[in-house]
Amino acid sequence: MSLYVASTLTxxxxxxxxxxxxxxxxxxxxxxxxxxxxxxxxxxxxxxVTAIFGGHVVVALLLSTIAGGLAALLxxxxxxxxxxxxxxxxxxxxxxxxxxxLLRIRIPLEIxxxxxxxxxxxxxxxxxxxxxxxxxxxxxxxLTVLCLAALLxxxxxxxxxxxxxxxxxxxxxxILAQSLGIRPAQYRLAFIGLSGMVAGFGxxxxxxxxxxxxxxxxxxxxxxxxxxxxxxxxxGAPLGPLIGVGIDIGLLESIRALSxxxxxxxxxxxxVLLILFPQGLLSPRVVNQLRARIWRRRV
Amino acid sequence: MxxxxxxxxxxxxVRVLQDVSLVLRPxxxxxxxxxxxxxxxxxxxxxTGFLEPSSGQITLDGQPLNGLPPWKFSRLGIRRSFQTARLxxxxxxxxxxxxxxxxxxxxxxxxxxxxxxxxxxxxxxPFEVPLPVLRKVEVVRALLADPAVMFLDExxxxxxxxxxxxxxxxxxxxxxxxxxxxxxxxxxxxxRLLVENIVTLDRDEPGIRVGSMPMKVVGSx
Numbered sequence: 101m102s103l104y105v106a107s108t109l110t111x112x113x114x115x116x117x118x119x120x121x122x123x124x125x126x127x128x129x130x131x132x133x134x135x136x137x138x139x140x141x142x143x144x145x146x147x148x149v150t151a152i153f154g155g156h157v158v159v160a161l162l163l164s165t166i167a168g169g170l171a172a173l174l175x176x177x178x179x180x181x182x183x184x185x186x187x188x189x190x191x192x193x194x195x196x197x198x199x200x201x202l203l204r205i206r207i208p209l210e211i212x213x214x215x216x217x218x219x220x221x222x223x224x225x226x227x228x229x230x231x232x233x234x235x236x237x238x239x240x241x242x243l244t245v246l247c248l249a250a251l252l253x254x255x256x257x258x259x260x261x262x263x264x265x266x267x268x269x270x271x272x273x274x275i276l277a278q279s280l281g282i283r284p285a286q287y288r289l290a291f292i293g294l295s296g297m298v299a300g301f302g303x304x305x306x307x308x309x310x311x312x313x314x315x316x317x318x319x320x321x322x323x324x325x326x327x328x329x330x331x332x333x334x335x336g337a338p339l340g341p342l343i344g345v346g347i348d349i350g351l352l353e354s355i356r357a358l359s360x361x362x363x364x365x366x367x368x369x370x371x372v373l374l375i376l377f378p379q380g381l382l383s384p385r386v387v388n389q390l391r392a393r394i395w396r397r398r399v
Numbered sequence: 400m401x402x403x404x405x406x407x408x409x410x411x412x413v414r415v416l417q418d419v420s421l422v423l424r425p426x427x428x429x430x431x432x433x434x435x436x437x438x439x440x441x442x443x444x445x446x447t448g449f450l451e452p453s454s455g456q457i458t459l460d461g462q463p464l465n466g467l468p469p470w471k472f473s474r475l476g477i478r479r480s481f482q483t484a485r486l487x488x489x490x491x492x493x494x495x496x497x498x499x500x501x502x503x504x505x506x507x508x509x510x511x512x513x514x515x516x517x518x519x520x521x522x523x524x525p526f527e528v529p530l531p532v533l534r535k536v537e538v539v540r541a542l543l544a545d546p547a548v549m550f551l552d553e554x555x556x557x558x559x560x561x562x563x564x565x566x567x568x569x570x571x572x573x574x575x576x577x578x579x580x581x582x583x584x585x586x587x588x589x590x591r592l593l594v595e596n597i598v599t600l601d602r603d604e605p606g607i608r609v610g611s612m613p614m615k616v617v618g619s620x
C-alpha cells in the first residue's frame with residue numbers, strides 16, 4: 101500500500117469518528133455545528149499527556165475521551181433548554197470560543213531540545229508518540245481502523261437497545277416520547293455527552309497521527325463537513341456517516357484532478373444528493389425496508 | 400381520583416375553555432363531545448400536561464400536577480393517544496410496545512399482545528400494517544402501562560363501521576378495571592358501546608355540560 105493511500109484511508113477513518121459524533125447528536129434531533137470543538141479538545145489533551153507528561157497512550161486516549169464527553173455535557177447542560185436553531189448556534193459559538201481561546205494560549209516548552217506544548221497559532225508541535233513507538237503509517241492505519249470497527253460494532257448492538265429506540269423517538273417525535281413517559285432532555289444530554297466522547301477519542305488519534313496540531317484545524321468547516329457526512333449518508337444506521345466521509349475524502353480528495361476543487365465538488369454533490377435523497381442515502385426508512393426484507397426471507 | 404378544578408384556558412385573549420371542572424374516578428368510562436372548536440383537544444392537552452391552563456388546578460389523588468412536564472404526567476399514570484395514529488416510524492410493532500416507560504414485563508406484554516391478535520404483526524414496521532391494526536397497537540401500548548387515567552382522542556378515526564364495533568369491544572375487554580377512561584369521539588355508536596356517561600363542551604356556555612350520570616362528574620361552576 102502506498103504511503104498516500106494509507107494516509108488518505110487513515111484520514112477517512114479519523115474523520116469518521118467526527119462524523120459518527122455528529123450522527124449521535126442528529127439522532128436525538130439536534131443539529132450541532134460544534135463537534136470539531138470536542139475533536140480538538142481530544143487532540144490537545146492527548147498531545148499534552150503524551151508529549152509533555154510522557155503519559156501512556158492508553159491514558160491519553162482515555163482522558164481525551166472523558167474530556168470530550170465532559171465538554172459536550174457542559175455545553176448541553178448550559179443550552180439544553182434551547183432547542184433546534186438555538187442549540188445549533190450555541191454549539192457553533194462554543195466551538196469558535198474554544199478555537200479563539202486556543203489561539204491565545206502560548207506556553208511553548210522545550211523538551212529534549214524540541215519545541216512542544218501549546219503555542220497559540222503556531223500550534224502544538226512534536227507530538228512524537230508515533231515516532232517513539234516506531235509506528236509506520238500503515239500500522240497507524242490498522243490501529244485507527246480497528247478502533248473505528250470496535251466503535252461501529254458497539255453502535256450496531258446499541259442500535260437494538262431500548263435506549264437507542266427511545267433516543268430515536270426523542271429525535272423524531274418528542275411529543276409522542278413524552279406521552280410515553282420518556283424525558284427528552286435526559287436523552288439529549290446523554291447522547292450529546294456520548295457524541296463528545298466519540299469526537300474526543302477521534303481527536304486524540306488525529307493528534308497522534310498528525311504529530312502537529314493547531315487551532316485552525318478545528319475550524320467551523322470541519323464541523324460543517326462532519327454534519328454534511330451524516331446528512332448525506334443518512335441517519336438510519338451508523339454506516340451512513342461513513343459513506344459520507346468515504347464520498348468526500350475517499351473519492352473526491354483522492355482524485356487528484358479534483359482535489360483543488362474538492363469543496364466545490366462536495367458542495368455540489370451534497371446539493372444533488374439532498375435533492376435525490378432528502379433523508380440521506382441510508383435513511384431510517386431505507387434501513388427499515390432492508391431490515392424488513394431480510395426478516396421476511398428468514399421467516 | 401383525577402380532578403380538574405375550574406380550568407380556564409385562553410390563547411392570545413381568545414377564551415377556549417372556561418371554568419371546566421371534572422372528576423374521573425377509577426373505573427369511570429366517560430365520553431367527551433362538543434362541536435368543532437369547543438376545546439376538546441385543548442382539555443385533553445391540559446389534562447395530560449401538554450398545555451398549561453391559564454387558571455385552575457389539576458390533581459391526581461390530591462397531588463397537584465400543575466406545571467409538571469408531560470412525561471411526568473405520563474409516569475404518574477395519565478396516558479393519552481393522539482388524533483392521528485402516532486407510532487414510531489422507525490420501530491417494529493414489537494418495539495412500539497417496549498419503548499414506553501412502564502411497558503410492563505415481557506410476560507404481561509406477550510399475553511396482552513396475543514390476546515389482542517397482534518402477534519402476527521410484531522416484526523412489521525408501521526408502514527406495512529393496516530390502519531385498524533395501528534389503532535389497536537396504540538391502545539395496547541397505552542393499556543400496558545395500566546394507567547390511572549387514559550384519554551383517547553378520536554381513537555376510531557379512519558376506521559370503517561364494521562371495524563368500529565370490534566374495536567370498541569376490544570377496548571372495553573382489555574381495559575383495566577381501575578383505569579378511568581375518557582374518550583373523545585364523534586361517533587355515537589362507539590360511545591354507546593364504551594361509555595357510561597357523556598359530558599359536553601359548548602362554545603357559548605362556560606363549564607362542562609353533564610350528561611346521563613351527573614353523580615360522577617362535578618358540575619360546572
